[in-house]
Amino acid sequence: MTMDRAVRAWLTKTFGGDVRFDEPMSRHTSFRVGGPAEALVRPREKDDLVRLVCWAAEQGIARMPLGAGSNMLVRENGIKGIVIVLDNCHTSIIENDPTSAVACITAGAGAKLAALCAYALKNGLKGLNFALGIPGTVGGSIRVNAGARNGSMADVIDSISVLLPQGSFRDLKKSALDFYYRGLDWPKDLALEDGGDPIILEAALRLQRGDKRDLKKQAEQIMRQRKAQQPWRDASAGCIFKNPEGEQSAGQLIDMAGLKGKSIGDAEVSSCHANFIINRGQATADDVLALMDLVRSTVFQRYQIQLETEVKIVG
Ligand code: EPU
DSSP: OOOOHHHHHHHHHHHGGGEEEEEEGGGTSTTOOOOEEEEEEOOSSHHHHHHHHHHHHHHTOOEEEESSSOSEEEOTTOEEEEEEEOTTSSOOEEESOTTSSSEEEEEETTSBHHHHHHHHHHTTEESOGGGTTOOOBHHHHHHTTOEETTEEGGGTEEEEEEEOTTSOEEEEEGGGSEEETTEEEOOGGGOOTTTOOOEEEEEEEEEEEOOHHHHHHHHHHHHHHHHHHSOTTSEEEEESBOOOSSSSOHHHHHHHTTOTTOEETTEEEOSSOTTEEEEOSSOOHHHHHHHHHHHHHHHHHHHOOOOOBOSEEEO
8 A cells, every 4th residue: 555655644644543544444344354445534523524525635535435334345455545434523413393293303424323213212203213223324324325125214314415525515405316226326416526425424314203112112123123134243244235126135036046154265145144245254355255256146047137236345
């Protein structure tokens, strides 16, 4: 990795202990896999974040926002440029007007989805059942439109505010955002060509009011089910493939193809849920990618269905 000395010096001077160089991404992803990021910064204030983004744009340095790293596979050669983690700022969750009929919540992009679900349960707000047990952050889960069979982030978003590559802010209503199954397209007029993705700072969500006790009961049942059906104790990136169109889910197809327990190196198709690849300890990105290829080609040979990757592959 070859990050310029002057670049390192500026980052160190500006962010002190909140910047790390050649930081293994295996420490920042739920898969526990991945080579080093040239630099990883955790800004403490919005102003620091804006300064960093503007400076990176001026210097022509790539930067990538990172949520909880729970839907990501980083290759062994790591990430060029700066990974920006928002877990030091933009983590608050507040309700704007607790007396209104429909609840409007403002949630920081760096807040954990689990914290948002806990807030909703505590305050008797419904609409987030689909998010129970999803391990991401608010920002990351909006970017990939995280969800389950009973809903996704697009269902609860009212608007989001973003930081654009050159340092300006925009509020985007849901109608301006093109959400699709496990993804989001930015409005065409955002002019992002040379600066990469906008960084989501916070979101306004609309939730319904409900009975606290009923909501808690439902949530406990959903979590029990999730824990029984998914390998939540193992390192993984959640479901590895998107569900294809049609009756059968990716997990069902992989299971029917007899691939549960199949492994390459320390990467293994989970015996609990076949659409999860788990890291038994020392898996490399190459192991995971080779196993994904094997799964994809086996399912294609058997069922003529092409599985599409759900996890984001970077590096
Ligand atoms: N199934 C099998 N074998 C398996 C796994 C599943 O036969 O190894 C069967 C199940 O019995 C069920 C069907 O496949 O009949 C669907 O399984 P499941 O209910 O687990 O749902 P899924 O479609 O596999 C989706 C999301 C999950 C989310 C669950 C919660 C996708 C790709 N996956 O899984 O999201 O947690 O619903 O209901 O949309 C993720 O996105 O990372 C993720 C894990």
